[in-house]
Amino acid sequence: MQQIFPAHWDVPVQVVDALTIAAAIMIALAIHWVAMRIARRIAARTPESIDDVFVDAAARPARWILVALALASVRQLLHLDDGARALWGQAAGMIVPLLLGWLAINLIRAGGRAVELSADISVTDNLRARRRRTRSAILTRIAVFVVGFITICLMLLSIPSVRSVGVTLMASAGLIGLAVGAAAQPALKNIIAGIQMAFTEPIRIDDVVIIDGEWGRIEEIRLTYVVVAIWDERRLVVPVSKFLEESFQNWTRNSSQLHGTAFFWLDPTADIARLRARLEELVRANERWDGRGFVLQVTDTRPDAIEVRALVTARDAANAFDLRCDIREGMLAFIRDEMPEALPRGRMELGRPGWSEPVALPVPPAPGEQGSSGGAGAIPEDGRA
Incomplete structure (x- = not known):
């Protein structure tokens, strides 16, 4: 130069x-x-x-x-x-x-x-795409954590004083590891559970689950927690270990297709065949039905009513919920307008044969009269006044 x-x-x-x-x-x-x-x-x-x-x-x-x-x-x-x-x-x-x-x-x-x-999860059959996204999200976070940890270690080891301290601490690494592991047990537990979840896949991105009584979709899977988007736009943050240790419902474990049900309590004399024909009309006219099947059955009986179940199919949970609401509204409108006799009614029996004749009651004597077998205030032997 x-x-x-x-x-x-x-x-x-x-x-x-x-x-x-x-x-x-x-x-x-x-x-x-x-x-x-x-x-x-x-x-x-x-x-x-x-x-x-x-x-x-x-x-x-x-x-x-x-x-x-x-x-x-x-x-x-x-x-x-x-x-x-x-x-x-x-x-x-x-x-x-x-x-x-x-x-x-x-x-x-x-x-x-x-x-x-x-991996596009907006398609109808998105099971494979959701599986790939879930594994990628978990493994990506694990890899970022490992690389970040190694980077920090290399940066610290470049300092001579820190390097000498690190060599000294290597002798007591076992005790330090036990102490750190005991103190960070919840975090390590969730990290290990997150690694296990990447391969066992109890849940995936966009799965529909019911956990803690809440219905929602898996929005994010972090290294130590999972974010569930509740249907009313709330967010439920759940530790990863909870999905491995406790029971929960996964509606899209193997497929996003679901069965939806709508129940009706009707009079025992209701015309089930007519209701079944109306259900077919409603289902075939609804765009949310996926074409797989539908059925109307009497699933329970009581002395004053019967339970009728309408079962329909949909391609995913959102469409199944809306389809159930449509079927419920349509069937109730049909029953109200054209089959009011199918609504539950209470029955009462007012009398039985032989109860129509009056029963004679004794007539007390008038005030001041002496009651006797032949007196004016006596009651005839036949019991009639």
């Missing part, structure tokens, strides 16, 4: 060092700009947008990694004293692991995003 200037010029070494650093940074930024343009052009030629995600994720970390490499390459050209060289090495020991960890975490998250783009 000094040969750039004429020999008679007296240029301070600080200026030379500054120009050397600036030139190295400019060359690194130019290389990064050219490389990103080439990468984006290649990614734009593919119909999928997955490679674009990786290019965007690597753009910023790659820029600073190239700058760090450029500065490392010109280190020998700089006029640094021993203190400055030690500080330079210390900074490089912390910055390089940080940049590499940043790049690795961005690429891991880009991989998770790529899985989300390729």
Whole structure:
């Protein structure tokens, strides 16, 4: 770098060092700009947008990694004293692991995003897509945690004092591990449960579940907790271990298709065949019905009423719920307008044969009269007054 200037010029070494650093940074930024343009052009030629995600994720970390490499390459050209060289090495020991960890975490998250783009859960049969998204979400968070932990360890080990302390603590790592494990038992329990959930899959993204008496969909699966979106827009945050230790209902475990039911209490004399024909009309005219089947059955009897169940099928839980409401409303309107005799009625029997004749009651004598067997106030033997 000094040969750039004429020999008679007296240029301070600080200026030379500054120009050397600036030139190295400019060359690194130019290389990064050219490389990103080439990468984006290649990614734009593919119909999928997955490679674009990786290019965007690597753009910023790659820029600073190239700058760090450029500065490392010109280190020998700089006029640094021993203190400055030690500080330079210390900074490089912390910055390089940080940049590499940043790049690795961005690429891991880009991989998770790529899985989300390729696994479309908006289709009707989305079981495989939800399975891929669930595994990707859990494993991505685990990988990010591991890479972040390793990055921090490498950064700390670059400090000589911390490295010596770390070597000393290795002798008592067992006791420290036990103490930390006992203190962080709930968190470790949920982390291990999250890893187990990634492979056993008791729940998946967008599963319809009933837990703690609440109906909702699995919105997020974190490393230690799960977010359930309740139907009324509330959010239920549940520890991951709860899904492995306690019972819950999963309505979309094997398929998103469901059966929906609507119950009616009717009079025992109701014309079931007529109601069954009306149910068929309502079901076939409803767009939420998936065409698999429907049925109307008497499922219970009581002395004053019968229980009638309408069973219909739908492609998912949301459509099943709306279809049940439509069927319930339509059947009730039909019964009210055209079959009011099918509504439950109370019955009462007022009399039985032989009870129509009056029963004679004794007539007490009038005041002042003496009652006797032949007197004026006596009661005839036949019991009639």
